[in-house]
Amino acid sequence: MPLALLSVSDKTGLVAFARRLVEDCGYSLVSSGGTAKTLATAGLSVTKVSDYTGSPEILGGRVKTLHPRIHGGILARREVAQDVADLEANEIQPIDLVVVNLYPFEQTIAKSDVTLPEAVEQIDIGGPAMLRASAKNFAHVTVLCQPAQYDAYLDEWQKSSGAVSFEFRKACALAGFEHTAAYDRAIATYLSTDEEGTAADTSLPSRYTLTGTQRQSLRYGENPHQQAAWYQSGSEPMGWAAATKLQGKELSYNNLVDLEAARRIVAEFQDDPAAVVIKHTNPCGVAQATTLSDAYRRAFDADSMSAFGGIVALNRAIDAATAQALTQTFLECVVAPSCESEAQEILAAKSKLRVLTLPDLVTGTADAVRLIAGGFLLQDADESPATPDDWKVVTETQPTPEQWQELIFAWKVCKHVKSNAIVVTSDRTTLGIGAGQMNRVGAVNIALQQAGDRTQGATLASDGFFPFDDSVRQAAAAGIGAIAQPGGSLRDKDSIDAANELGLAMIFTGIRHFLH
Ligand SMILES: NC(=O)c1ncn([C@@H]2O[C@H](COP(=O)(O)O)[C@@H](O)[C@H]2O)c1NC=O
Numbered sequence: 256m257p258l259a260l261l262s263v264s265d266k267t268g269l270v271a272f273a274r275r276l277v278e279d280c281g282y283s284l285v286s287s288g289g290t291a292k293t294l295a296t297a298g299l300s301v302t303k304v305s306d307y308t309g310s311p312e313i314l315g316g317r318v319k320t321l322h323p324r325i326h327g328g329i330l331a332r333r334e335v336a337q338d339v340a341d342l343e344a345n346e347i348q349p350i351d352l353v354v355v356n357l358y359p360f361e362q363t364i365a366k367s368d369v370t371l372p373e374a375v376e377q378i379d380i381g382g383p384a385m386l387r388a389s390a391k392n393f394a395h396v397t398v399l400c401q402p403a404q405y406d407a408y409l410d411e412w413q414k415s416s417g418a419v420s421f422e423f424r425k426a427c428a429l430a431g432f433e434h435t436a437a438y439d440r441a442i443a444t445y446l447s448t449d450e451e452g453t454a455a456d457t458s459l460p461s462r463y464t465l466t467g468t469q470r471q472s473l474r475y476g477e478n479p480h481q482q483a484a485w486y487q488s489g490s491e492p493m494g495w496a497a498a499t500k501l502q503g504k505e506l507s508y509n510n511l512v513d514l515e516a517a518r519r520i521v522a523e524f525q526d527d528p529a530a531v532v533i534k535h536t537n538p539c540g541v542a543q544a545t546t547l548s549d550a551y552r553r554a555f556d557a558d559s560m561s562a563f564g565g566i567v568a569l570n571r572a573i574d575a576a577t578a579q580a581l582t583q584t585f586l587e588c589v590v591a592p593s594c595e596s597e598a599q600e601i602l603a604a605k606s607k608l609r610v611l612t613l614p615d616l617v618t619g620t621a622d623a624v625r626l627i628a629g630g631f632l633l634q635d636a637d638e639s640p641a642t643p644d645d646w647k648v649v650t651e652t653q654p655t656p657e658q659w660q661e662l663i664f665a666w667k668v669c670k671h672v673k674s675n676a677i678v679v680t681s682d683r684t685t686l687g688i689g690a691g692q693m694n695r696v697g698a699v700n701i702a703l704q705q706a707g708d709r710t711q712g713a714t715l716a717s718d719g720f721f722p723f724d725d726s727v728r729q730a731a732a733a734g735i736g737a738i739a740q741p742g743g744s745l746r747d748k749d750s751i752d753a754a755n756e757l758g759l760a761m762i763f764t765g766i767r768h769f770l771h
Contacts, residue, residue: 258328259352261294262287262304262320262382264359265402270297272354272405280412282352287319287381288312320381329353329388333395352408353389353398357382357434361441361490378442383435393428394421400434437466441489459633465624470496476508483508494620495613501594502602503609510566510588510609512536516671517568517590522617523641523667524570527683530554532565537691539565541668542684548576553684555584558705562586570616573598581608592616639766641666646762649742649751654760658714658737662762665716666739670768676718677702677726679710679735686713695719699726703733712736718768720744724753731757741767 259282263269266289273294276282284301286294294301305311308322328350331338342349358379363369389398397419399408404427411423447460467486476483485506487496495511506514516536521529524543530551532540540557544550547569555562563584569577569591578598581589588609594602602610625632641663648654654662665680672678673691677698680686687705689698695717703710711734720743721727727750730738738754742763754761 256281256283257351258283258285258348259354260285260304260320260325260329260350260385261290261301261354262385263290263354263356263402264379264382265356266290266293267402268405269293269402270299272402272409273297273299273301275409276352279409280417285350288316317380320385323347325350325385326388329385329396330392331395332392349395350389351396353385353396354405355382355385355389355398356400356402357386357438360438360445364441364445365491374445379438383438386431386435390428390431393424395424397424398427398431400427400431404430433466433468436464437468437489440464440466463624463631463633471506473508473511474505477512481508485511494618497615498590498611498613501599501610501612502606503588504607506588506609513566514568514588514590514611517566518613518616519619520668520671521568521570522619523670525617529570531568532557532562533568534561534565537672538668538685538688540685543664544683546576547571547574548580551577551580553682555580557685558688559584566590568616573602573610575601578602581605590616637670637768637770639768641670641764643762646739646764647742648760648762649747650754650759650761652755652758652760654737654762658760661714662716662737662739665714666764666768669716669718669739670770672718672770674718674769674771676768676770678716679703679706679713680716681709681713686710695721696725696729699729703729703735706733710734714738716740718770720747720767721750722746724749726750727753727759727761728757731759735759737761739764741765743767 259276261273261284273284277299284294285304285307286301287304291301291303304320308324310322312319324347327342327345327347331342331349333349358377360377363377364374386398386400389396411419467488469484470487471485473483473485475481513533513536517531517533520531520538520541527543528547528550529543531538532554539561540554542550542553544553551569564587566587567589572593572595573591574595575597578601582601582605586608588611590611590613592614593612594610602608619636621636623634623636643659643663661680664683665678668685669676669678672688675692675695675698677689678685679702686709687702689701692698706713713735714737715730715735717740720741722744723746737760739762
């Protein structure tokens with residue numbers, strides 16, 4: 256009789272599955288304590304692991320299945336004479352099917368009041384050992400690590416009359432190793448943070464694993480000839496995986512990339528209603544106002560030509576007036592924390608428009624990963640807030656209180672524009688954005704040109720320092736009244752002298768915001 260080993264924390268579907276293993280597939284069952292109890296209570300015949308091994312479960316369950324009779328049965332190569340002889344000599348029966356799912360570590364640490372000892376006790380040791388052992392020996396053993404796989408196994412068993420295919424076993428092994436990798440990643444991440452959830456050690460980890468479960472296959476990637484899929488980190492949906500799509504076409508790869516860019520900008524603005532319009536990850540309009548509809552109109556009007564086909568993020572619930580404005584042009588996606596029912600009815604007229612709600616638009620990722628040939632780069636996210644207390648006025652002319660507010664606004668936007676970045680703003684609305692230019696003067700030119708005749712008295716922010724005084728002179732010629740830039744160039748003095756000569760106020764932020 257073939258032997259199946261069942262040891263599961265999540266007992267969903269367990270009894271029905273085990274019954275079919277016995278009745279349809281002819282398995283005899285061996286199970287760890289709690290699993291055996293569940294099966295026996297349901298009237299199934301099952302041998303307890305402790306009876307099979309002759310060793311009781313000890314240390315409060317820390318050692319249950321860690322025994323040569325279990326691991327020998329899983330790992331034996333049936334075609335290797337010495338392995339077969341070892342099994343016989345030790346009275347070990349080969350195990351053909353391992354059904355194991357792990358202690359719910361992630362669910363445990365998701366609880367707000369969890370203690371470190373509680374979390375540590377939920378680190379499964381015996382389960383991953385069995386899972387990895389059976390995945391390693393997929394040439395002979397099938398491993399199932401989630402209840403969702405039970406039906407597929409029974410289908411496969413029936414289809415093959417019990418001769419489960421190599422491909423099926425290999426796919427199960429792959430799923431098993433992905434599962435243990437994600438499980439260990441969650442443990443390592445948890446241990447690397449302190450009770451407040453911030454990194455306990457400021458240095459980056461010596462080993463870094465990125466894992467995810469495919470959540471959605473996407474029609475294509477950045478271009479139609481590229482395949483793409485969306486992966487969810489962790490077992491609980493967070494971030495975009497927790498968003499709700501109220502209406503509209505299927506999300507595309509580029510939609511998700513742009514939505515994330517839009518989210519990051521709107522997350523900067525919490526105090527007043529704010530709107531962001533994104534094209535190809537750069538903002539073409541950002542505005543704050545006293546009402547959401549006004550903020551959206553201003554963001555849209557900032558560069559209405561570019562806004563066509565844009566991605567919009569809003570930091571307040573979509574109301575009817577904003578919904579009305581949103582339907583006036585072609586947009587790809589809109590995201591907001593929520594959407595009022597009247598607004599939903601209005602937006603429904605644009606049935607293709609993707610409307611998403613994401614209650615938490617602020618929480619992002621702590622790490623930024625970039626793949627390069629042969630490896631990847633890891634850095635902290637650019638979380639540095641705009642802290643004007645540390646900013647230094649370097650000109651004779653001091654910014655007025657209004658200019659200070661405007662400089663903060665421009666600087667926050669500038670942080671999210673691809674380098675070289677220049678942002679011109681007025682009345683908490685972008686007027687012109689120079690993005691991704693290979694020289695800074697080019698970025699200044701584009702931003703000023705876009706702003707057109709609206710630059711008189713406006714402010715300008717630059718993500719990097721000015722290497723020469725030419726940008727200051729261009730800005731002054733266009734009527735810009737105040738500038739924010741990091742400072743730090745060898746020729747800072749030239750820029751300061753030019754600003755003084757031309758009567759501009761200029762502040763040095765002391766930090767830069769390159770974005771590549
Ligand atoms: N220590 C062990 O030898 C061990 N063997 C299996 N487990 C886990 O114990 C759980 C099942 O326990 P039970 O059948 O007692 O409800 C499974 O999640 C399984 O992964 C173990 N627990 C933790 O490491």
